[in-house]
Amino acid sequence: MYSNRDFNRWRRHPWHGLHIRADEAPEDVLQVYIEMTPDDVVKYELDKASGFLMVDRPQRTTSSPPALYGFLPRTYCAEEVAKMCPSVEVADGDPLDICVFSERHITRADIVLNARVVGGIQMIDDGEADDKIIAVLEGDNIWGDVKDISDLPSIKTERLQHYFSTYKMIPGKDIEICVDHVYGRDEALRVIAAAEKDYWNHYGHLHEQAKAKE
Structure with missing residues (x-):
């Protein structure tokens, strides 16, 4: 029998194991892990402990996301992201969300793709910063x-x-919920940089421990 620890050594964790950018990629072209497609009426979300995609909840409404929906690896929304939204004091404590538009209909989640950042929506959810980056599929x-x-x-x-x-x-x-503030590429890149800083402030020790074991 294999333990969860054994299996997790073989499957790279989408949040901690992937990089936010491929080698030599421009600063606005990012790797994205997709959790949901526009066909989904169930809210899927990454299980942070295992790295597997799980059912978060069935959607109560009939709406489904109008774009591919996922998150940016090695980002975290905490103190630095909250500073980008003056009307709140805290962020939601999750990886930074991103929505990706694609002309071709991508029908499955639990995939990784490259996307070009074009802007974002400053979402405030019950007093917490919960930004949604907007991007387009690269190419x-x-x-x-x-x-x-x-x-x-x-x-x-x-x-x-x-x-x-x-x-x-x-x-x-x-x-x-407030989604009034829509911003462009430059502000989106600043929010992403803040989320990267939050990640390394809170989870950088995991990578230091991994290097020490090599």
């Missing part, structure tokens, strides 16, 4: 030349804002 035949959020049709961003403002709705219960 995409329709969206591949997009460099900034202003190059995308506004309806693309509006659909993301609508999804994130409603996907936690429960009839009769007020949920405080």
